[in-house]
Amino acid sequence: MKLHGSRTSPYVRKVRVYLEEAGLPYEFIEGDTRQPSLRLLSIAPVGKVPVIECEDGTVLFESLLIIEYLDRQRSADVPLLAADGAERWTTLRWHALAHALIDATTTRLQELRRPEALHMQERLEWEETRIARTLTAIESQLGSGAYLVGDHLTIADLALGVALQYIDFRYRHDWRSATRRLANWGAAIHRRASFINTLPPGFSPT
Numbered sequence: 236m237k238l239h240g241s242r243t244s245p246y247v248r249k250v251r252v253y254l255e256e257a258g259l260p261y262e263f264i265e266g267d268t269r270q271p272s273l274r275l276l277s278i279a280p281v282g283k284v285p286v287i288e289c290e291d292g293t294v295l296f297e298s299l300l301i302i303e304y305l306d307r308q309r310s311a312d313v314p315l316l317a318a319d320g321a322e323r324w325t326t327l328r329w330h331a332l333a334h335a336l337i338d339a340t341t342t343r344l345q346e347l348r349r350p351e352a353l354h355m356q357e358r359l360e361w362e363e364t365r366i367a368r369t370l371t372a373i374e375s376q377l378g379s380g381a382y383l384v385g386d387h388l389t390i391a392d393l394a395l396g397v398a399l400q401y402i403d404f405r406y407r408h409d410w411r412s413a414t415r416r417l418a419n420w421g422a423a424i425h426r427r428a429s430f431i432n433t434l435p436p437g438f439s440p441t
Contacts, residue, residue, distance in 0.1 A: 236261045239275055240284035243435045245337045245401040246298045247285040252393045253302045255429035257309060261287075299330065302390055315390045322384060329383045329391035332373055336398040339365045344405045366402065367410070374414040381423060396424040404438045411441075 238254070238261045240247030254261055266275050271282045279286040279296045286296045287305075295301050306314050317323040343362040346354060373395070377383075383391040399421040402410065411418035424430065425440060434440065 236290060237264055237288040238262070239264045239266050239279070239286040239288075241265065243404075244284060245341070245397050246283075248401075248433050248435065249298045249390075249394055249397045250285045250287070250301050251433040252397060252429045253305070253315065253390070255432055256315070256388065256393070256427075257305065259305065259309070299334075299390070302393075306390075313387050315388060315393070326384045326389045326391045329389075330394045332369060333391065333394035333398040335369050336366060337394075337401055339369070340398075340402050340405050363406070366406070367413075370410055370414050370417065374417045377416050377420060381420075392424055393429075396421065396427075396430055400425065400430070400434075400438070400440065403441050404435055407441075 236259065238247070238250060240250070240263070242248075242265065251263075266272055266284060275284075275286065276282055278288065278294045281296060283296060285298055285301060286294065287301050288294050293304075295304055303316050306316055307318075316326055339362045343359055343366075346358050346362070380386065382388055383395065399417075402408075
């Protein structure tokens, strides 16, 4: 299996963390979506990563789709995303909150990458407020267990763990003081080998 992506992309990292947790071997092919290769565009015309090429020729993009597909293929006793029922929808809801954090942080970063004279302060403030509001909402809904859903790891945990470190990577600020339970949850999940082995280059965890 081949995984196309960037080592700094949180969407790609989510898949890499999953592959580490599942023990699935893969070849990582680094690419830049701002200047995608002809090969990448030929298999994924949307020009986004992550993209996987499976041994049987199946090509998939979008992190949630990739993870669910691979999770079904490996037929795990405890899947990271339940096929149906209340657990599935609870997991997807948590995943959506985590994804919102990633999207807001990415949008803020993209704005900052524009020439300084073109920065839209309103957009920066909106995304920063959205991040703070979402972190507060997550903090208020955290249970007392090690995992977000039930008593086992799910894609919700993977996504939120990636989201929290992506905030530290691209928008480092003191979010922990206002969300201490979430900070403690994140510190625990980030001790997993899957997170340690996939840290973005140049990033030093808090």
